[in-house]
Amino acid sequence: MSENTGVWQGTLALMVLRTLETMGPLHGYGVARRIEQVSGGMVSVKYGTLYPALIKLEQEGYIAAEWGVSDHNRRAKIYKLTRAGGKKLAREARQWERTTTAIARIFAPPEEAL
Amino acid sequence: MRLLRTWLARLAGLGKRDRAEQDLAEEMRAHLEMRIADHLRAGMSQEEARRAALMESGGLQLAADACRERRALPWATNLLQDVRFAFRTLRRSPGFTTVAALTLALGIGASTAIFSVVNAAMLQRLPFLDPDRLVMVFERSPNTPKPNVVNPRNFLEWRDRNRSFQTIAASVETGSSLTGDGEPEQIDRLIVSDSFFPLLGIKPILGRWFTPQEGQAGGEHAAILSAELWRRRYGGDPHILGRRIDVDHIPRTIVGIMPPGFRFPQTSADIWTPLILDRSDTAGRYLRTLARLRPGVSMASAQADMNVLASQLQKERPDFDGKWGITVVPLREQIVGDMRTPLAILLGAVGLLLLIACANVANLTLMRGGAADVRLRFAARSAPAPGASPANCW
Numbered sequence: 001m002s003e004n005t006g007v008w009q010g011t012l013a014l015m016v017l018r019t020l021e022t023m024g025p026l027h028g029y030g031v032a033r034r035i036e037q038v039s040g041g042m043v044s045v046k047y048g049t050l051y052p053a054l055i056k057l058e059q060e061g062y063i064a065a066e067w068g069v070s071d072h073n074r075r076a077k078i079y080k081l082t083r084a085g086g087k088k089l090a091r092e093a094r095q096w097e098r099t100t101t102a103i104a105r106i107f108a109p110p111e112e113a114l
Numbered sequence: 115m116r117l118l119r120t121w122l123a124r125l126a127g128l129g130k131r132d133r134a135e136q137d138l139a140e141e142m143r144a145h146l147e148m149r150i151a152d153h154l155r156a157g158m159s160q161e162e163a164r165r166a167a168l169m170e171s172g173g174l175q176l177a178a179d180a181c182r183e184r185r186a187l188p189w190a191t192n193l194l195q196d197v198r199f200a201f202r203t204l205r206r207s208p209g210f211t212t213v214a215a216l217t218l219a220l221g222i223g224a225s226t227a228i229f230s231v232v233n234a235a236m237l238q239r240l241p242f243l244d245p246d247r248l249v250m251v252f253e254r255s256p257n258t259p260k261p262n263v264v265n266p267r268n269f270l271e272w273r274d275r276n277r278s279f280q281t282i283a284a285s286v287e288t289g290s291s292l293t294g295d296g297e298p299e300q301i302d303r304l305i306v307s308d309s310f311f312p313l314l315g316i317k318p319i320l321g322r323w324f325t326p327q328e329g330q331a332g333g334e335h336a337a338i339l340s341a342e343l344w345r346r347r348y349g350g351d352p353h354i355l356g357r358r359i360d361v362d363h364i365p366r367t368i369v370g371i372m373p374p375g376f377r378f379p380q381t382s383a384d385i386w387t388p389l390i391l392d393r394s395d396t397a398g399r400y401l402r403t404l405a406r407l408r409p410g411v412s413m414a415s416a417q418a419d420m421n422v423l424a425s426q427l428q429k430e431r432p433d434f435d436g437k438w439g440i441t442v443v444p445l446r447e448q449i450v451g452d453m454r455t456p457l458a459i460l461l462g463a464v465g466l467l468l469l470i471a472c473a474n475v476a477n478l479t480l481m482r483g484g485a486a487d488v489r490l491r492f493a494a495r496s497a498p499a500p501g502a503s504p505a506n507c508w
Binding site for chain 1: 123124137151170177183184
C-alpha cells in the first residue's frame with residue numbers, strides 16, 4: 001500500500017458508486033465482477049482494495065449494507081446506494097468529465113486546438 | 115460533517131470487533147465461493163477454479179487486515195491492548211504495584227497541593243471588579259519602613275484631597291458577639307466605609323450595599339451578612355431583609371447578603387457594618403485603606419501625588435503627622451507580597467520531589483528485572499509479522 005492507493009481508492013469508490021447506481025443493490029462480489037466485465041478485464045478488483053473501499057463508503061454514509069440473499073440463494077452482504085451517495089456520484093461524475101475533457105483537449109492534435 | 119461521521123463510525127468499530135470480523139470472514143467466503151462457481155460454469159475443473167479464485171483474491175488475510183485498519187482505529191486498538199497488558203502485569207505483582215502507586219501518589223499529591231496554593235495566590239485574578247486598578251494605601255512610620263495602618267482623620271484628608279483615586283475606602287476588623295435570636299455566637303465583623311462595596315464592585319445576592327447616609331452618624335444600625343452566616347444561622351431565609359439582630363448588644367437591621375465566597379482582604383468576615391468616621395479622632399491609627407486608581411493614573415503618579423499630600427499633612431499637623439509618609443501598594447502585591455519567593459521555591463521543591471518519585475519507580479522497575487522482560491515483549495510485538503495483530507504475539 002503506497003501513496004497511489006489514495007488515487008486508486010478514490011477512483012474505485014467512484015466505480016463502486018456508479019455500479020450500484022446502474023445495477024441496484026448488489027453484493028461485494030457482484031460489484032467486483034461488474035467492474036471487471038464493464039472495463040473489459042482491464043480493471044481487476046482485489047479483495048484488499050474492494051472491501052476497505054466498501055467499508056469507507058459505508059462509514060461516510062454514501063452506501064448502506066445489510067445481510068440478504070444472493071441470486072444463488074446464499075447469505076451475502078448487500079450494498080445499496082444512499083441518497084448522499086447518489087449526490088456524491090453526480091458531483092464526482094461532473095468533476096470527472098471536466099477533468100477528462102480538459103485532458104482530452106490537451107492531448108488533441110495541435111490543429112484542432114486553434 | 116462527513117469526516118465526523120466517519121470517525122464516529124470508526125470509534126464505534128472499536129466496540130464490536132468480533133462481530134465485524136465474523137461478518138467480514140463470511141462476506142469474503144461468499145465472494146470466493148461465487149467466484150469459484152463462476153469459474154466452474156466457465157468450464158474449469160474444481161481444482162483449477164479454486165486455485166484461480168484464490169490467486170485473483172490477492173490474499174485473503176491481507177484483505178482482512180486492510181479492512182480491520184479501515185474499520186476501526188488501529189492505534190486505539192493497540193492502545194487498548196497496551197493498557198490491558200499493563201494492567202495484567204501490575205496485577206501479577208501487587209507489592210510492587212502498591213509501592214509504585216504510593217510513591218507516585220505522594221509526588222503528585224504534594225505537587226498538586228502546592229500548585230493549588232500558587233494558582234490561587236499568584237496566577238488567578240483577584241475576584242473583584244478590575245482588580246489590577248486596586249491599591250492599598252498605608253501610612254509610613256518614620257521609625258520603620260513597613261506600611262502602617264491609617265488614622266481616621268488622615269483617611270478623610272486623603273479622601274477629600276487626593277487626585278489619583280476614583281474611590282477610596284476604609285475598613286477595620288473586630289470580633290463581635292451576635293445575640294438576640296437563638297444561641298449567642300462569636301463572629302468576625304468588618305466595619306467598612308460606605309464606599310467599600312462599590313469599590314470592590316461585588317453586588318450582594320440579596321438586598322443592597324450601604325447607602326452614603328449609612329456612612330454618616332446614626333447610620334451604623336445597618337448590617338450586611340455573609341452568605342455563610344445567612345445559611346448557617348438563618349437557614350438561607352429569603353425574607354431576611356429588614357430583620358433586626360443584635361451585634362455587640364446594638365440592634366441592627368439586615369440590608370443585604372453578600373455572595374458565597376466573598377472575602378476581603380483574605381480573612382472572611384461574617385458580617386459587615388458601616389464605619390462612621392469622626393474628624394476629631396486623632397488618637398490612633400487602625401484603618402486599612404483600599405483605593406481604586408483613576409483611569410490613566412499609574413502607580414508611580416499616584417505615589418507622587420500622595421507624597422505631596424503627605425508633606426502638606428506633615429506641616430498641618432506636625433505633632434501627629436510629623437515625618438509620617440504615605441505608601442501606595444498594588445493590592446495583589448499586598449496579598450502575595452513576601453510569599454512570592456518562598457512559594458516559587460516550594461513549587462520547585464515539590465516538582466523535584468515528583469521527579470525523584472518517578473526516578474524511584476523507574477529504578478524499582480529495573481530492579482524487578484522486568485525491564486528485560488518488557489523489552490522482549492515489545493520487540494516481539496513490533497516485529498513485522500504480516501497480518502499479525504499484537505494480540506497474536508502474547
